[in-house]
Every structure is written in structure tokens, then in C-alpha cells.
Amino acid sequence: MTNPPALPGFDTVVLGGGVAGCVLAARLSENPDRSVCLVEAGPDHGPRQESWPQKVLNARALPRDDVWERHGAFHRVRARILGGSSCIKGAWNTWGSHADHAEWTRAGGDRWSATALEPYRLRAVERMALRTVPDRELSLWASSALLAARDLGHEEVDMAAPGRPGYGRPLLNAVDGLRFNAAFAYLDPAVRSRPNLTILSDVLVDRLDVRAGRVRGARAVLDGRPVTLTADTYVLTCGTFGSPTVLLRSGVGxxxxxxxxxxxxxxxxxxxxGNLSDQPGVFVPLSPTRELNAALAAKEAEGRLYVSRMLIRAASEYCPDGAWDLHLLPTAGPPLVGALPPGQYEAGVSAFLMKPASRGQVRLRSADPEAPPEITPAFLTDPGGRDLAVVRSGLEKVRELASALKSLAVPGDGAPAHTLPDDELRGRVGTYWHPVGTCAMGPADDPQAVVDGQGAVHGVAGLRVADASILPTVPAANTQLPVLAVAEMLAQTLGT
Structure with missing residues (x-):
């Protein structure tokens, strides 16, 4: 259809109902004089938690029903549901280092400093009802890992606040095994009842109509038919993989x-x-003892078995003072892939590279909005080999931690992971699922910059991007809490 029918116009259209989109829609619609439309490609299960699928609510698992590609490569997992990644990820919330904010400030200005973002971090913690992992949710493996980290000389730290390397428990957007996602937190019944807020679910964003340097409309597919959404301001919140593909289909790229x-x-x-940055990692499997298997089985029978409940922020020899570039993550429980006989579990420790130098890219396979993008993560490919060196450093630290836990799990046969040849080590790489950077912010004279420090797209009036894609570097953290805080900040910028 050449000229799809237009829906009623809005002041602001937010394209993408993930974590950032929920924040933007809720905050911008606080102004009763501003009409806001939130568009999500996946389902919206409504304002009442009891009407949501149990798989989405279960914080003990990583649901994979509401994703764009059910059987895609591991690095391509992205949510297609209102609430976005907060519905399918591990419900963990941690914060990065001051070094992260220094990188962001150079790209986007003072509003990206740790001090400036602090009130937005606190606002997100409160709105998402984040809480520390309670003792009752610690398995024998997790509690032993906490003690081992202390005995190895690590300092206990607050994982969800600016700080130093050390060990601790993350903040959770889950209570007693029930995941509390961003749609619940930001789009509660009171917010949904606002007459100036429209939520459109199961609507696929095709492209933006960009003419003479300005967005004239957003073309989408509603109930199988093309429609056009019009607004004064368009905000892309389709995520690190989705936002660049919408821009590319729109002729921006x-x-x-x-x-x-x-x-x-x-x-x-x-x-x-471009500039795709994600956090690769290597899992070191261990063989649980009979004692650990029995303890995990008892915890599972109580309904309180969680695969991971603590982590260690660690610094390699390549890391700036006071920062960290590794997460060491001990896990024990049902395997993420496959299954084991009853009473048997998978245990191990992962080393995740938090500050990669390698950069991948997202490209179109075709101009069809239904076609999945071509995603090249390019893990451990930086020309200087620093990423590989940092991972090896992390695996040496994993060996130290595993040795401290050897009464509960022992290494399998074969060479230690940190001594593997480069190609074999690359073949074992997984991901932490924290991609950023594909619409990176920076000054207008930077040829690789896509947006400025307020998320405004260079050279295109009326268009902003406000999700993880604008972060020029990935923080040394799980990205959910940083994205919540950034969306809170950018919502205020848009609202003034």
C-alpha cells in the first residue's frame, strides 16, 4: 500500500516496548497534556500479573517463548514481549564502574557522569522494587562461593551501586521466584488508565518515513495491514539489534x-x-559431589533452587585501577541446555569479559521487516588480542575459585581452560547477553556517532534513540539497571 492509513496523531510515539520503552512511556505520559503511544511487536498480557504466562513469571528459568527467533544462535536472543528483556533474562541488576561513566561522559557530556546518573539509578531501583538476594535463596554452592570469595581476599561490595572490585549478591527484580518485569513496574494499572497513553501490542515497526531531514511518520503493521503513526517526536527503543535495523530500513545508515x-x-x-559490543565468557564445568547434588535436590524440592545468586567483580592485569573487567559467576543447578537425570545437576564457574575491545556489527539481510538481521558479534577478535588475554586472566581466577570449592565440585579431565589454544578457547565462548553500541552516541563531528548525548539522531529532526544501542561502550555490569537509569534520564530530557 503506497499510503497506509494513519492512526490519530500523538505528541510522542515510543517504538519498542522493552525495558527502556516502558520507562519512556510511563514517564512521558505523566504530563497529561502530552499524548504518548507505545508500540510493541510482541504480546501484552495486561496489567494483572496473574494473567501473564507462568513461564514469564518464573524467575528460576530463562523463558524463550517470547523471542524474535526461537532457534537462533545463542548470541541473537532478544525479547518480543511488552517488558522486553526484563521478561526473559535472569532478573539480575548490577552497576558499572566510574571508568564506564568517564567513557560515556566523553561521548555524551556531563549528564552521563556517575554523579549525574545517580538519582536516576535510585529512581529505577525504587520503581522496579529491586531487592538483595535473601539468605533463603542461597544454595550450598552459592553460600560456599561467598565464603570462598572472602577467603581469597575479595572485598564484599554493593553490586548495584558505584564501587570497587569485590564480591556480593546482585539486586533482583524478583520475589520468591516471581519475576517482576518492567511492564509491571512502569505500566501498572494506574499508568495504563491514563487517557493520554495508548499501548499498541503485536504491532511490527517497519520503518520511519524520513524526508527533507525530518521524520514524517512511522510505518508499521497492525493486524496484518500497514498503518502509519504520526507524532511530533519519535523515540526508538527497539534495542541494540532492533533500533539499528529500523534506522537502516528507514534509509538512515x-x-x-x-x-x-x-x-x-x-x-x-x-x-x-556498527560498534556492536557484548560481553563474551567461557564456562568451566565442574563435577558436583554427591553432597552437592543432594543439597541442590533438597533446595529444588523446597522450590528455592536458583542456578546463580552471587558473583565476583575481578580485575585483570589490563584493567585500570579501581575498576574491574571481569565477572566470575559460579553456577549450580539444572543445565541451561539439555537435561540431566533427577538428582543430578550441572556446576561450574564462568569468566565473563566485561569491557571488550572487539566490535561487531548489525546489518540487514533484506529490507523486509520480518527478515532477521545479520548479527556478527565478533567475540575475541580485537587486533591486539587483549580480549583473549583478559579472558585467560579470568580463567586463571576461575581456577583459584574452583580450587577453593573442590570439596563440592571437582574439575573434569583435560587441560585447564586458561591453557587451551586460541582457536579452541574461542570455540567455547558464550555470552552474558548484554549487547550495546549499535547507535552509539558521540559528537556530530564523529563519523561513527549516531546520536548526541540526549539521544537525538544526527541529521534527522524529530527522532531520538533511547536504549542500550546508544551506549558507546558496555558497562562493567549487567545492563538492565544501567538501561533503566539511562531511560529515566532521557525521559526527563525529553519531557522538559
């Missing part, structure tokens, strides 16, 4: 790539889809 797919270039921004 590298001109040569757009030409390959027959897309008219409306704004030549080479950085769109």
Missing part, C-alpha cells in the same frame, strides 16, 4: 549498505549498526 538493499539514503550515518 551507511549509504553503501543501504544501496545494496535498494533503500534510498535519507541520512548517511556510517555508525548505524
Amino acid at each position: 551507511p549509504a553503501a549498505h543501504l544501496a545494496e538493499h535498494g533503500i534510498r539514503c535519507a541520512a548517511d550515518l556510517p555508525g548505524v549498526g
Whole structure:
């Protein structure tokens, strides 16, 4: 259809109902004089928690029903449901280091400093009802790992606040095994009842109509038919994989790539889809003892078995003073992939590289909005080999921690992970699922920058991006809490 029918116009259309989109829609609609429309490609199960699927509510598992690609590669997992990744991830919330904020401040200005973001961090913690892991949820493995971390000389720290390397428990958006997602926190019944807020679920965003340097409409598919949404301001919150693909289909991105797919270039921004940064890691499996298997089985019978409930922030020899570039994550419980006989469990420790130098990219396979994008994570490919060296450093620390836990689990046969050849080590890489950077912020004279420090897209009026894709570097943290805080900050910027 050449001219799809237009829905009633809005002041602001928020395209993407994930974590950031829920924050933006809730905060912007606090102004009764501003009409806001939130658009989500996946389902909305309503304001009452009891009407949501049990799989989404179960914080002991990682549900994979509401994702874009059910059987895609491990690094491609992305939510397709109102509430976004807060519905399918591990419900963990941690915070990064001051070094992260220094990187962001250089790209986006003082509003990105640790001090400036602190009130928004606190606001997000309160709204999401985040809480510390209670003692009753610690398995024998987790409680032993906490003691081992202390005995190895690590300092206990608050994982969800600015700080130092050390060990501790994350904050959770879950209570007694029930996941409390961003849709519950920000789009509660009172918010949903606002007459100036419209929520459209199961609506696929195709592209933006960009003409003469301004967005004139957002084209989407509603009930199988094309429609156009119009607004004064359009905010992309489709995530690190989704936001760049919408921009590319809209003709905003590298001109040569757009030409390959027959897309008219409306704004030549080479950085769109580049600079992809995620946190790779290597899992070191251990064989649980009979004692550990029995303890885990008893915990599971109580309904309180969680695979992971603590972590260690660690610094390699390549890390700046006072910061950390590794997460050491002990886990024990049912395997993430596959199954084991009753009473038997998987145990091990992962080393995750939190500050990778390697950069991947997101590109279109075609201009069809239903076609999945081409995602190249490029883990451990930096020319200098630093990422691989940091992972090896992390695996040496894993060996120390595993040795301290050897009464509960022992290493299997074979060479220690940190001594494996480069190719074999790369073959064992997984991900922490924290991609950022594909619409990176930076000054207008930076050819790789896509947005400024307020999320405004360079060269395109009326368009902002306000999700993890604008972070130029990944924080040394799980990204949910940082994205919540950033969305809180950007919502205030948009609202003034």
C-alpha cells in the first residue's frame, strides 16, 4: 500500500516496548497534556500479573517463548514481549564502574557522569522494587562461593551501586521466584488508565518515513495491514539489534549498505549498526559431589533452587585501577541446555569479559521487516588480542575459585581452560547477553556517532534513540539497571 492509513496523531510515539520503552512511556505520559503511544511487536498480557504466562513469571528459568527467533544462535536472543528483556533474562541488576561513566561522559557530556546518573539509578531501583538476594535463596554452592570469595581476599561490595572490585549478591527484580518485569513496574494499572497513553501490542515497526531531514511518520503493521503513526517526536527503543535495523530500513545508515538493499539514503550515518559490543565468557564445568547434588535436590524440592545468586567483580592485569573487567559467576543447578537425570545437576564457574575491545556489527539481510538481521558479534577478535588475554586472566581466577570449592565440585579431565589454544578457547565462548553500541552516541563531528548525548539522531529532526544501542561502550555490569537509569534520564530530557 503506497499510503497506509494513519492512526490519530500523538505528541510522542515510543517504538519498542522493552525495558527502556516502558520507562519512556510511563514517564512521558505523566504530563497529561502530552499524548504518548507505545508500540510493541510482541504480546501484552495486561496489567494483572496473574494473567501473564507462568513461564514469564518464573524467575528460576530463562523463558524463550517470547523471542524474535526461537532457534537462533545463542548470541541473537532478544525479547518480543511488552517488558522486553526484563521478561526473559535472569532478573539480575548490577552497576558499572566510574571508568564506564568517564567513557560515556566523553561521548555524551556531563549528564552521563556517575554523579549525574545517580538519582536516576535510585529512581529505577525504587520503581522496579529491586531487592538483595535473601539468605533463603542461597544454595550450598552459592553460600560456599561467598565464603570462598572472602577467603581469597575479595572485598564484599554493593553490586548495584558505584564501587570497587569485590564480591556480593546482585539486586533482583524478583520475589520468591516471581519475576517482576518492567511492564509491571512502569505500566501498572494506574499508568495504563491514563487517557493520554495508548499501548499498541503485536504491532511490527517497519520503518520511519524520513524526508527533507525530518521524520514524517512511522510505518508499521497492525493486524496484518500497514498503518502509519504520526507524532511530533519519535523515540526508538527497539534495542541494540532492533533500533539499528529500523534506522537502516528507514534509509538512515551507511549509504553503501543501504544501496545494496535498494533503500534510498535519507541520512548517511556510517555508525548505524556498527560498534556492536557484548560481553563474551567461557564456562568451566565442574563435577558436583554427591553432597552437592543432594543439597541442590533438597533446595529444588523446597522450590528455592536458583542456578546463580552471587558473583565476583575481578580485575585483570589490563584493567585500570579501581575498576574491574571481569565477572566470575559460579553456577549450580539444572543445565541451561539439555537435561540431566533427577538428582543430578550441572556446576561450574564462568569468566565473563566485561569491557571488550572487539566490535561487531548489525546489518540487514533484506529490507523486509520480518527478515532477521545479520548479527556478527565478533567475540575475541580485537587486533591486539587483549580480549583473549583478559579472558585467560579470568580463567586463571576461575581456577583459584574452583580450587577453593573442590570439596563440592571437582574439575573434569583435560587441560585447564586458561591453557587451551586460541582457536579452541574461542570455540567455547558464550555470552552474558548484554549487547550495546549499535547507535552509539558521540559528537556530530564523529563519523561513527549516531546520536548526541540526549539521544537525538544526527541529521534527522524529530527522532531520538533511547536504549542500550546508544551506549558507546558496555558497562562493567549487567545492563538492565544501567538501561533503566539511562531511560529515566532521557525521559526527563525529553519531557522538559
